[in-house]
Amino acid sequence: MQHITILTGAGISAESGLGTFRDEDGLWTQYDLSEVATPEGFARNPALVHEFYNARRANAFDASPNAAHEALARLEKDWPGTLMLVTQNVDDLHERAGSQNVVHMHGTLAGALCASCTYRWPAPRVMDHEAPCPKCTQPATRPDIVWFDEVPYRMNEIAETVARTDLFVSIGTSGEVYPAAGFVAEARNAGADTLEINLEASRTPGLFGRVIEGPASQTVPAWVDEVLRKG
Ligand code: APR
Numbered sequence: 001m002q003h004i005t006i007l008t009g010a011g012i013s014a015e016s017g018l019g020t021f022r023d024e025d026g027l028w029t030q031y032d033l034s035e036v037a038t039p040e041g042f043a044r045n046p047a048l049v050h051e052f053y054n055a056r057r058a059n060a061f062d063a064s065p066n067a068a069h070e071a072l073a074r075l076e077k078d079w080p081g082t083l084m085l086v087t088q089n090v091d092d093l094h095e096r097a098g099s100q101n102v103v104h105m106h107g108t109l110a111g112a113l114c115a116s117c118t119y120r121w122p123a124p125r126v127m128d129h130e131a132p133c134p135k136c137t138q139p140a141t142r143p144d145i146v147w148f149d150e151v152p153y154r155m156n157e158i159a160e161t162v163a164r165t166d167l168f169v170s171i172g173t174s175g176e177v178y179p180a181a182g183f184v185a186e187a188r189n190a191g192a193d194t195l196e197i198n199l200e201a202s203r204t205p206g207l208f209g210r211v212i213e214g215p216a217s218q219t220v221p222a223w224v225d226e227v228l229r230k231g
Contacts, residue, residue, distance in 0.1 A: 010172060105158060120144055
C-alpha cells in the first residue's frame, strides 16, 4: 500500500475539549447553524457570526492536540509512502501536533477574509464586524471559513488524491455533510480499501470495508502503530 488519504472531523478534536456539531451536546444543538454558518446569516447579523467564531477561536487557542492528532503527525513523518491529511476541522490542532501538510477544506479559524474584495490575512484572536478590511477598508471582514452552500477549498486536489488512494481513512466524522461525506464512495469505486475510525460506526452499514470503534485518542494511535508495523 503506497498512498493513504485521511479525512478527519470534529470527533478527532472532541477529547481536546472542542465541541462536535451533531453529538447530543454539539454546537448545532446550541446555535442555529443558519444564523452563524451561512452567508445569509452573516449578511443578517455579522456581529452574531463573529461572536460565535470568536468563542470557537478562543476555545481552539486554549485547547491542546490529543494523542490522535499526535499519532497522525507521526504517521506523516514515518510512513514510507505518500499521505494526504484532509480535515473538515477549522482548528489548528493537527498543525500543533506536528502535521505539516494539512488540507483545511472548510477553512480555518486562523484565517480572515474580506467579503467585499476577497483579500485574506491572518485573523486576530477577536474579530469585529466593523473592522475595516486591511486592503479595501470596507467593514466586510468575515472568518475565512467555508459555510453551508459555499464551495469547500482545494476540492480538485482532494478529488485527485481520493481517485488514486490505496487506503481511505475517515476519522471522527458523522459523514452527514457533503462533499466530504461522498469521499468514501469515490475511493471505494476507485478500488481503495476504506476504514472508518469513529466513536461508533456511522449509520450506513457496509459503507466502509473496516470499522474501528472507540475514542480517537485510543483507536488512532493503535491504528497508526499497526500501519507502520505492516509498512
Ligand atoms: N473519538 C472519535 N469519534 C468521536 C469522538 C471521539 N472522542 N467524539 C465524537 N466522535 C464522533 C461522533 O460519533 C460523530 O460521528 O465524531 C463525529 C462528529 O460528527 P459531527 O459532529 O457531525 O462533526 P463533523 O462530521 O466534523 O461535521 C462535518 O459539518 O457543520 C459542519 O462544517 C461543519 O466541518 C463540519 C461538518
